[in-house]
Amino acid sequence: MxxxxxxxxxxxxxxxxxxxxxxxxxxxxxxxxxxxxxxxxxxxxxxxxxxxxxxxATDPGALRQQNDRLAAQIALLSRDLDTADLARSPDQMLVRLISEVDRIGLRHAVQLSGAMPGPRRRVVIFDEIPFDLDARGSYGALMAWMADIENSLPTLSIVRFDIQSTDVPPQLAMKIRIAAYRPQEPRP
Structure with missing residues (x-):
């Protein structure tokens, strides 16, 4: 010190x-x-x-507007998480999901040219039901389409994708794997 x-x-x-x-x-x-x-x-x-x-709290119009917005979000989530999908077989669910993905593709000028189911597997507490798609469109349209798929269909996830050029610029060819997830059925 x-x-x-x-x-x-x-x-x-x-x-x-x-x-x-x-x-x-x-x-x-x-x-x-x-x-x-x-x-x-x-x-x-x-x-x-x-x-x-x-x-x-002092503006009833704001409360009503917030209530309407929340009700619309609940309706959208209820539609997206359609409980009827759980009762469908995986093949029926796959056909409906491919139809939805195609409908979203039409909104973004993306053309689907093929769909093929992939191997199913269990992932933690979910059954993963993948399907491979072939699609064509411009780069911006393909990116917007993928974003819209993940935003509109919460039970789907894009697992991987590959983009290649085509003979008809600015068209691009995309191979994409999308997986649907649903809770595993309880075992007896």
């Missing part, structure tokens, strides 16, 4: 003051980052949410 005090005694007062100010600033910055910033951000978020709830 004496060595540290001797070392500090040899440092000029101006440098010692600057060193102390730097340490003080460092401690203040650490306190800000670790102790004050996160609670202040949560407090600001809470005040914003409280203001939003106050406006919503």
């Amino acid at each position: 004496n060595k540290i005090l001797d070392l500090l005694a040899r440092i000029p007062a101006r440098q010692l003051t600057l060193l102390f100010a730097g340490v003080l600033l460092l401690v203040a910055a650490l306190l800000w980052v670790l102790g004050i910033q996160a609670p202040l951000a949560r407090l600001a978020l809470m005040h914003g949410e409280q203001a939003r709830l106050t406006v919503t």
Whole structure:
């Protein structure tokens, strides 16, 4: 301890003051980052949410609009998660899903030219029912089509795809594997 005090005694007062100010600033910055910033951000978020709830609670039109929007989302999710699909056989479900994917393709000017079922397998608690498709379209149309498939049909997932050029630019040929997932049937 004496060595540290001797070392500090040899440092000029101006440098010692600057060193102390730097340490003080460092401690203040650490306190800000670790102790004050996160609670202040949560407090600001809470005040914003409280203001939003106050406006919503006093405006019946906003409540009605929010209720209508939520009802539309529930209806869309109910349609997408059609419980009748669980009662269908995997082959019937596959035909319906390919039909839906084709319908989405028509919206994006994507032409399906072939569909073939893939090997089924169990994945955790789901049955994976894959199918391979051949499609043609422009790059933008194919990308929009894939995004729309994943957004519109939540039980489907794009497993892989391969794009190649064709003899008719800007048309591209795509081979894509899409998998449908449904809960495994309980075993007796």
